[in-house]
Amino acid sequence: MSLQLFGHPFSSYTMKALIALYENETPFEFRVLGPDQPDNTAELARRWPIARFPLLVDGETTVFETSAIIEHLAAFHPGPVTLIPADMKEAVPIRMLDRVFDSHVMVPVQTIVFDARRPKDVRDPYGVSQAKTVLETIYAWLDHALAGRRWAAGDVFSMADAAAAPALFYADWVHPIGEDLATLKAYRASLLARPSFARCVDDARPYRPFFPLGAPDRD
């Protein structure tokens, strides 16, 4: 049975999983979520009541949480691009950075975006300001940590870069990376030029008018 990915082209975490699939040209059926596809939405909720996406179906196996999806693809559908090396000495820093991009870039971005979707009288300016402080702290840390590296963990594109690409893409929209952070800005530009991510960004262009904070006219 072929792989099925439940997700949405404009969703950051869906993009993270798509990068892994596109890097290895792994065939799959994209089951897009949305009001026009109620069956896909219902099946997502049936398989994973938390109903966050993306979610991968591989025969009898259901996998959710993007890092686990990429681990599953690496283990059971390997291709020429190794996103998680077998050597633990190389793999542990990749897994650590994958967590850094999800937890300390993507989570504060979601806090800011989800707040903008709330009714005005229940918004949380304090929470948004805290999320922006986290972003500023991690931007500065990343600018230093990435110095001298081509990709997040070194010379080779990995799962950490798949996490970084959509996280930094949207982070710069909600709280721009300062001009002084040249290394981080250059890294984000390299991610945008990577064909697997460029394809995600292009496929998501039609949805930009729906970005709750207004999408900038760039990227």
Ligand SMILES: N[C@@H](CCC(=O)N[C@@H](CS)C(=O)NCC(=O)O)C(=O)O
């Ligand atoms: N930790 C999860 C996060 C998934 C997640 O937050 N996905 C967002 C889409 S980018 C979502 O499901 N949002 C739905 C909602 O908030 O209702 C993962 O890595 O897959």
